[in-house]
Amino acid sequence: MAQIFKSPAAYVQGRDVAEEIGSHAEELGEEAVLIADEIVLDILEDRVLTSLEDAGLGTMSVEFNGEASETEIDRITSLAEEQGIDLVIGAGGGKALDTAKAVRTNIDESMVSMPTVASTDAPTSALSVIYSEHGEFQEYRFYEDHPDLVLVDTAIIADAPTRFFRSGIADGLATWFEADAANQSDGDNVVGGKPTRAGHHLARLCYDTLCDHGLAAVDAVERGAVTESVEAVTEANTLLSGLGFESGGLAAAHSIHNGLTQLEATHDATHGEKVNIGTISQLALEGRDDAFIEEYVEFSLDLGLPVTLSDIGLDDPSHNDLTVVAEAACDEEETIHNQPFAVSSSMVRDALLTADELSRRVRENR
Numbered sequence: 001m002a003q004i005f006k007s008p009a010a011y012v013q014g015r016d017v018a019e020e021i022g023s024h025a026e027e028l029g030e031e032a033v034l035i036a037d038e039i040v041l042d043i044l045e046d047r048v049l050t051s052l053e054d055a056g057l058g059t060m061s062v063e064f065n066g067e068a069s070e071t072e073i074d075r076i077t078s079l080a081e082e083q084g085i086d087l088v089i090g091a092g093g094g095k096a097l098d099t100a101k102a103v104r105t106n107i108d109e110s111m112v113s114m115p116t117v118a119s120t121d122a123p124t125s126a127l128s129v130i131y132s133e134h135g136e137f138q139e140y141r142f143y144e145d146h147p148d149l150v151l152v153d154t155a156i157i158a159d160a161p162t163r164f165f166r167s168g169i170a171d172g173l174a175t176w177f178e179a180d181a182a183n184q185s186d187g188d189n190v191v192g193g194k195p196t197r198a199g200h201h202l203a204r205l206c207y208d209t210l211c212d213h214g215l216a217a218v219d220a221v222e223r224g225a226v227t228e229s230v231e232a233v234t235e236a237n238t239l240l241s242g243l244g245f246e247s248g249g250l251a252a253a254h255s256i257h258n259g260l261t262q263l264e265a266t267h268d269a270t271h272g273e274k275v276n277i278g279t280i281s282q283l284a285l286e287g288r289d290d291a292f293i294e295e296y297v298e299f300s301l302d303l304g305l306p307v308t309l310s311d312i313g314l315d316d317p318s319h320n321d322l323t324v325v326a327e328a329a330c331d332e333e334e335t336i337h338n339q340p341f342a343v344s345s346s347m348v349r350d351a352l353l354t355a356d357e358l359s360r361r362v363r364e365n366r
């Protein structure tokens with residue numbers, strides 16, 4: 001199988017770049033629709049539409065209802081078709097962006113992805129995670145095309161609740177451990193090929209950037225400040241993590257995350273928060289040295305990330321609950337089989353239990 005690397009055509013990041021969207025997007029279409037929920041429209045609708053209109057584009061906005069569901073995608077697709085839209089602009093968190101990607105694919109036109117939180121690596125990818133109207137996971141949908149432009153205004157990112165920013169760091173830290181496992185096992189990446197050196201090394205750069213700048217960036221975002229560390233971590237959470245996971249490959253941490261979503265009690269934890277439990281469990285599954293796992297848990301605690309099952313809503317989960325998680329994580333379609341050794345559901349359940357106990361001990365000894 002060939003090595004494949006894919007990415008968005010352009011990435012623009014900086015303080016107040018939302019106001020420049022017109023100059024970056026003017027070649028992409030003539031009639032633009034902005035898809036964002038009420039909170040996000042409040043934050044940027046005026047600025048974004050004015051900039052697009054100044055660049056000569058026609059504009060409209062559609063309020064996103066909050067769920068990346070088939071019904072919502074169909075509703076917005078019909079509106080876009082009626083209005084002759086040829087440029088879809090998605091703004092918000094992962095769900096708004098995943099919805100915009102699906103609408104863009106339905107109408108087969110251009111797309112700008114505008115994350116307003118650095119909470120996941122969804123902004124740069126060519127896939128959507130689709131849910132039922134009630135928020136149950138349904139499927140991954142893979143697309144031919146990436147967004148034509150990803151535009152990230154770091155003033156908006158720094159102003160958003162810090163919890164999103166921390167969650168994006170967890171999603172980004174996992175990227176390296178998973179891409180490295182996929183590389184060691186000669187596994188497949190998410191864009192249908194083997195990892196390139198670029199995919200693997202961008203995942204490593206993501207990890208190093210987060211280790212070097214994560215704590216000071218969280219401090220800055222707590223106060224709504226934009227610093228060079230915030231720029232570095234925003235790029236790591238968004239661009240490096242996105243390219244790293246798609247072109248480098250996923251492995252156990254995200255499969256364990258997907259398994260955890262089977263339990264209703266975890267639904268209040270963010271994507272990145274559940275991924276962090278997946279990462280610590282992956283390290284336990286791999287049999288990493290005690291010192292290495294403990295250092296990772298310490299870093300997570302310093303960042304304000306969850307480390308135990310009860311931190312993500314699972315107080316005292318039953319043996320049966322953890323078996324459900326572990327079995328879902330080991331589904332034959334899951335990326336956990338990119339680990340460089342055979343993985344069974346009992347190994348995953350025991351890794352979850354071990355990671356939980358180890359993290360509890362590290363926290364108690366602080």
Ligand SMILES: NC(=O)c1ccc[n+]([C@@H]2O[C@H](COP(=O)([O-])OP(=O)(O)OC[C@H]3O[C@@H](n4cnc5c(N)ncnc54)[C@H](O)[C@@H]3O)[C@@H](O)[C@H]2O)c1
Nearest residue numbers: 039093094095116117119120121122125127128129160271
């Ligand atoms: N497609 C991919 O490659 C990919 C990758 C990772 C995660 N995901 C998906 O992304 C989703 C999770 O995304 P998420 O964690 O961003 O959460 P989300 O999209 O569910 O929610 C984001 C929330 O933040 C609010 N918000 C956005 N910007 C804000 C701002 N500047 N200030 C205040 N509030 C703001 C929104 O109103 C919304 O309530 C899940 O559905 C997950 O499956 C997809």
Ligand SMILES: [Zn+2]
Nearest residue numbers: 120121171275
């Ligand atoms: Zn993720």
